[in-house]
Amino acid sequence: MESRTQSTGMLTREQLFHLFDRFSFLTSQSDVKKRIAEAVRDKQEAVAVTTAIQEEIFVEMGVDPRFGISCLGKVSTEYENDRDLVIQFYKFLVKEEVACDEAELGEEEFAEKMLYHQNLQEQQLEMLKYMRKFRMDDQSAILEKLHQQMENGNYESETSILSAEQIEDIVPRKVSPLYTPS
Template identity: 80%
Template structure:
């Protein structure tokens, strides 16, 4: 006799990690990529296909798909203190977005977007490496300025970067003669 599907409570950390890993594996396979692309070519939303894939994984796990999807909407709240899980959740969301973009944008435009994203990430890494040379108060001032810049720029990727000169300018403005070290 088939067991009943889980439909109450909250998904466990292990269940969520399994979902994230299985989804990443499936969406990397050529037949699944083709499934998403075929849906887009058939004028369907790519996200509808990725949601269906998630539902299929939930069924494999013995979880009611509607319940499983509702749990995804609660992860940031229920697991707010579990940094590893929240990071994996955001990677999962990024993987879903990437699978959709790959199908919707076409090969050339998708490759351009990936190159652009990689370039932004490299610039962010350089910025963070340089920022680590400053003391914690200076780092806080830089992050505060970066946050304001991103907020004002509607969180577009380009707004997540400060140049070395901009960081040094933030620190120089922060320094007051009253707090200067002799």
Template identity: 90%
Template structure:
């Protein structure tokens, strides 16, 4: 470990935001994309390269790389009440996953995966819009059923959607009693 590098405590909010921004910038650069792709072609793990990039950023920041990486594993618990930071952290993780996928899948397969993800997100949005017409108790019941559906489907992405018909089956019918003449 280089002298003068941070190796105790926890990374600050500002340090984490710097890491997230710098990583996003670097992984969007053609030479970094080529570095990750080249490593994959050489039978290396893409995630090993993205981790190395993160370690390089930590060194630039004056943070011991092993310490910095260990702090990333604690972000969602240490900063659990900082919604903005947690959201940015998950965006950071998503960017890492995208960088790895792009290198591992190749251009055509990666474009297909992005298109499939976009279609899935549009379906999820439509489902959420449809759910909004129900009261909060019904929405809770729908979300609980969705959770069970995803759990049973081993959290595969296609299990994150319920059709209008499936939602209608979950929500109890609000039917007025039949008029019965005396």
């Protein structure tokens, strides 16, 4: 029986979801974490190991590994209208980044980084909750200001938050009907 591997076209939605799930499962396993950490200690790039893991999953799936990796570079454009798939794709990319960070930073520094990001996410959530109190056009103005701030700050994490005071400065003040500027 001839064994054929897929090497043309584009990966299907089901294949991509399988890859994302399998990669997430594998990178949560202690032996795989150890494999990535040992590679880093041996002066290899952590991302080279996570890519090798992805290639191994492609082989399991009957997909040519180079073809599979090249398809990953096209996911956001090929599936741009499939919101669920694109969200899962970005979660997959984050999972890869976390696996690399965990191997490269060491336990203590990694824990500090995760705590920092958790606090940042909590602040972002509070900002979003606060924003919901405003009208839609005010929310758009707030988001535009946030985008400018992030762009000016080279998209550093700290630039992704506006304080309540900053938001209040963006939203136009309601003028009392008793006061009419001349």
